[in-house]
Amino acid sequence: MKKLNVAVIGATGMVGRTILKVLEERAFPINNLYLFASSKSKNTKVIFNNTEYLVEKLDYSSFNKDIDIALFSAGSEISKQYAPLAKEKGIIVIDNSSAWRMEEDVPLIVPEVNPQDIRWHKGIISNPNCSTIQVVVPLNPLHETYKIKRLVYSTYQAVSGSGVGGIMDLENGLKNLPNKKYPYPIAYNCIPHIDTFMDNGYTKEEFKMIEETKKILNDNALKITATTVRIPVKNCHSVSINIEFEKAFEVSHIYKILSESKGVIIQDDIDNNIYPMPISANGTDDVYVGRIRRDFSIENGVNMWVVSDNIRKGAATNAVQIAELVTETL
Template sequence: MKKINLAVVGATGMVGRTFLKVLEEKNLPIENFYVFASARSAGSTLTFNGKEYTVLELNENSFKDYQIDIALFSAGGGTSLKYAPIAAESGCIVIDNSSAWRMDPNVPLVVPEVNPEDIRNHQGIIANPNCSTIQAVVALKPLHEYYGIKRIVYTTFQAVSGAGMGGWSDLEEGLKGQAPKKFPHPIANNCLPHIDVFLENGYTKEEMKMVEETRKILHDDTLRITATTVRVPVFNSHSESINVELNKPFEIDELINRLSASEGIIVQDDLANNIYPLAINATGHDEVFVGRIRRDESLEHGINLWVVADNIRKGAASNAVQIAEWIIANMM
């Protein structure tokens, strides 16, 4: 297997540091490894595979000078919009964690368990979906494949780590009685039905991301989808209530078996023993946990799911590294 030159852009942030951790675990065939960040972080050091690396300041020549093959970006939309095309022009494949390229029709939006074949259509940039979308579509893929999906109702319960270091700090300090700095209201002992900015239609940008990204990943613009996204006082791992109206009838046992047999899913649904997915148990794992699987008795072909995953790992870093693994195995 060919060894590659790999870079992490935005290496000092929460997702960037998790990139390093996941890359260590996955043991990709890396020849040369580079970490980039803004001028503010340049010169600091990060440890990867037991070796210290100096953080380099990102510039327009970085990808060409170091002959980077794959770059994992988690440095914000502005950085991605500027530097991803420059990297692609230098022959580097960018896997971008920001929202900058997700809905670009020329950029694949990929969850490897769901639509890995889309990776082949890349033109130098591949988008990592929103964290809440990633775990949802992993659970929805087998339902759409076997029964067809007519309508989805998302209600999310999203951890503060999804808002970065500032969100984490707001909960940590808020529990000590401090006023919030990241969120518009206290998050400690509270729930905020407000993630990202409000749009003219009354939805938040986060809610519309879930609607639009689900359609793109599942290749179905006819899907009827609505969403309510809520920030909750949990440090890590997102939980989601997903109500689905299917096109075909189903037997509940068969549906559960299909979920259990699907890549990346662990079914936890033993109500007699109070076993169902929990955020505290999902943290540190790459799988998507599904439980509370039950018919929606108000619909002819309705099903309810409770879906939980680590938003920093599967919802960001691990999904991007999985894309890199697929590229190395199938395209290099």
């Protein structure tokens, strides 16, 4: 396999460091590696594959280097500012922010779901929202079989989804210290407020899950609603999904479909108290599904509980998987 020149933007952040870890774990074919971050991280030393690298300050000259793929994980404003510049230089951008996700000419990719969409990228490829990634992985094969009519998402999202500031608020709160990141203490609490509120009463996080699901599953007719909640868990998001299908189904067949689906692991043995939990999903790349049961309140309804590591599969690993798809086109 051809070795590529790879850049990681936001290399010293939580997701950026995990991207480097996943690139190393998956033996991604790298020739030259370039690490960029803000000025405060300039000259930070990072070890990758037993080699020491110095982090460079990101600026407008950064993309004058011979770079094939740039993995961005430095926030929407940085992506909006620098991704078009990288694209102009012929670099393929894989962006982990929300900056480009809903642009019509930017594919929104989850490799287990819509790898074919990578073919129509024009230089920028978007990584979906972390909560969206983990729900569409099990939903896609069910949608292909039974045609989903309506979805209700209720999320239980870890503080790592807010970055270092969220983790600090949880740790400080457990010590009875004041919160800085969230509007209320997160320790011993849950906050039904992720991202900013919109005029319609939904938060941007809820809107992302709704609209991104439609784009990834290529079905704008889907009826979806969402409530997203921050909980005092350090890492791994959980989502309760209520699904209404257009077609009749057997629960046993739902199990069969999911057990054969790439990236999905069923943990559902209620007799032995086995079900997905953040504590067991942490540090892994799969999507765990359990508590699968018929919803008797509607026709053709089913409930399921989905847990995944939001920093790995919900961000870093999915981005690297996209990069692996890109290597097949170069």
